[in-house]
Amino acid sequence: MHGFSIGNVNISGNLILGPMAGVTDLPFRLLCKEQGADLVYTEMISAKGIYYNNKNTYKLWEIDDAEHPVALQLFGSEPGLMAEIAAKIEYRNFDIFDINMGCPVPKVVNNGEGSALMKNPGLAAKIIKEVSQAVNKPVTVKIRKGFDDNSINATEFAKMAEENGAAAIAVHGRTRQQYYGGKADWDIIRKVKETVKVPVIASGDIFSAEDAARCREETGCDALMLARGARGNPWLFRQIKSFQEKGEELPGPGIDEVANMMLRHGRGLIKFKGEIMGMREMRKHIAWYTAGYKNSSAIRRMANGIETYCQLEELCKIMTGEK
Numbered sequence: 001m002h003g004f005s006i007g008n009v010n011i012s013g014n015l016i017l018g019p020m021a022g023v024t025d026l027p028f029r030l031l032c033k034e035q036g037a038d039l040v041y042t043e044m045i046s047a048k049g050i051y052y053n054n055k056n057t058y059k060l061w062e063i064d065d066a067e068h069p070v071a072l073q074l075f076g077s078e079p080g081l082m083a084e085i086a087a088k089i090e091y092r093n094f095d096i097f098d099i100n101m102g103c104p105v106p107k108v109v110n111n112g113e114g115s116a117l118m119k120n121p122g123l124a125a126k127i128i129k130e131v132s133q134a135v136n137k138p139v140t141v142k143i144r145k146g147f148d149d150n151s152i153n154a155t156e157f158a159k160m161a162e163e164n165g166a167a168a169i170a171v172h173g174r175t176r177q178q179y180y181g182g183k184a185d186w187d188i189i190r191k192v193k194e195t196v197k198v199p200v201i202a203s204g205d206i207f208s209a210e211d212a213a214r215c216r217e218e219t220g221c222d223a224l225m226l227a228r229g230a231r232g233n234p235w236l237f238r239q240i241k242s243f244q245e246k247g248e249e250l251p252g253p254g255i256d257e258v259a260n261m262m263l264r265h266g267r268g269l270i271k272f273k274g275e276i277m278g279m280r281e282m283r284k285h286i287a288w289y290t291a292g293y294k295n296s297s298a299i300r301r302m303a304n305g306i307e308t309y310c311q312l313e314e315l316c317k318i319m320t321g322e323k
Helices: 026-034 045-050 054-060 079-089 114-119 121-134 154-163 186-195 211-221 233-248 255-273 276-288 296-303 309-320
Strands: 003-007 008-010 016-019 037-044 070-075 096-100 137-144 168-175 200-203 223-226
Touching: 008 200, 008 211, 016 026, 016 233, 026 037, 026 255, 037 045, 037 054, 037 096, 037 137, 045 054, 045 079, 070 079, 096 121, 096 255, 096 276, 114 121, 114 137, 121 154, 137 154, 154 186, 168 186, 186 200, 186 211, 200 211, 211 233, 223 233, 255 276, 255 309, 276 296, 276 309
Parallel strands: 016 037, 016 223, 037 070, 070 096, 096 137, 137 168, 168 200, 200 223
Antiparallel strands: 003 008
């Protein structure tokens, strides 16, 4: 298993937990790290939110010492503001700045942010350049294949990003128009890899150790970014690592291990966000943890009413047959 470097940050392996809004908060990142993630990303943070002192923003950049290396992901569309905010928060305990140029969500895109920047390479170049010049930490960029099928420009965009100071580029093999539907195009990732000298991180449709091996083979990428595949499945990192190192496909976790992980995740969320908020957040995670198990729809229905840790414990007892 090969590590790689992003600027002056050495990463011991090639498995990355990608940024997901409402998912990759501190408690979940710690669980993924423990299971073998070599680099973790925060949820995306609005540069404007920091500028206007939005209280909700502060929780997003809380980082535990056990997580390093960590990439903090910023989004915005104003070069001067992005650079100013990056310089202002650089002292905080993360290792890499990432700029989001791939988010497909309408409220982000309609503001000219996220994947909308793929339609505006001139502005994107300014953002990358000004942020890179404003900070000493390495700056990376996360992009998509293109905005839609008529504007597939990932290779040119990646080259532009590299020329303006990007120290690595993550490519999701779908257009903005596709969101997460259809099939990820790994071929475009291979083309980006052949075009730039900085590390290229492959993202899209990595749900198993076999997917990971195939993606590396087909793209020649330096690292793999797991996102939706890790929801409710932090063990995916461990499984891919085992396959990479020993050629062994580890079995998935047993129901007891899943229940135990859910309880630990719940405790982490309570410590981080308080019981009410933490248990509300936990509901969607329960749906992901239990997807595909027998009674999963009944468990999901119960999960929707969970408000206390005791109720989570009860749910886990029912899952494991203790009740």
